[in-house]
Amino acid sequence: MLKDRVFTNDETETWQTVLSTHEKTRRDQVVDIFHSGLKTLDIQANKIPQLWEINDTLEKISGFNGAYVTGLEDGKSFYPMLAKRLFPVGNFIRDKRDLSYTPEPDMIHDLYGHIPFLVNRDYAQFCQKIGETACRFIDDDKKFHQFERFFWFTIEFGLIKTDDGPRAFGAGIASSIGECDFALSFEPEVVDFDIELIINQEFRIDEMQKKLFILESKSQLYGCIDELVNKVKK
Numbered sequence: 001m002l003k004d005r006v007f008t009n010d011e012t013e014t015w016q017t018v019l020s021t022h023e024k025t026r027r028d029q030v031v032d033i034f035h036s037g038l039k040t041l042d043i044q045a046n047k048i049p050q051l052w053e054i055n056d057t058l059e060k061i062s063g064f065n066g067a068y069v070t071g072l073e074d075g076k077s078f079y080p081m082l083a084k085r086l087f088p089v090g091n092f093i094r095d096k097r098d099l100s101y102t103p104e105p106d107m108i109h110d111l112y113g114h115i116p117f118l119v120n121r122d123y124a125q126f127c128q129k130i131g132e133t134a135c136r137f138i139d140d141d142k143k144f145h146q147f148e149r150f151f152w153f154t155i156e157f158g159l160i161k162t163d164d165g166p167r168a169f170g171a172g173i174a175s176s177i178g179e180c181d182f183a184l185s186f187e188p189e190v191v192d193f194d195i196e197l198i199i200n201q202e203f204r205i206d207e208m209q210k211k212l213f214i215l216e217s218k219s220q221l222y223g224c225i226d227e228l229v230n231k232v233k234k
């Protein structure tokens, strides 16, 4: 059982600033399953949740647990964790000078951004399957990197079409005020979801994403693993 973590005043203040600012706009920016996850897990601006409390609820619903890590997980340890329904959560909160961007995933990116999505059973199932499937290619750098690109342009930085217009589907967008504003502006190039294009598309982690892919629906993503494997194998 995880012990209670004590957060510094700076960490609490940064969490409150990011979440309370984002509360004003996120309803019109991020896909529905993010909001229902936040509600189910009772993630709020006024208090940084304890990970064990989150896990208590999350595990009962989707079998996932967050696991504290000290920084960015290498893909070769990240995908095996996903396959076991474990999601790494950076055990720190970004410096308050980096409100909209942090070079390493922290609790705002992981716990506020990723974890709420994992309450949804279909999404959780998909993530586990992506983890298992990527592990099959873990010793082939080229193919493994194609999985990393796929993950990047969907789970991290995907967009999705909805009846109300485009919404952020990726947690990298959902957890960042700056990325939300930028991704939904007219600035990035937005391309229809296409596995072949995605697995051949390079990306940079140190700047706003200038090229994004947009899903027609959640089922388009959840049903695409066989096609992804076929394209990666080619």
Ligand SMILES: [Fe+2]
Binding pocket: 105, 109, 114, 156, 171, 172
């Ligand atoms: Fe992430």
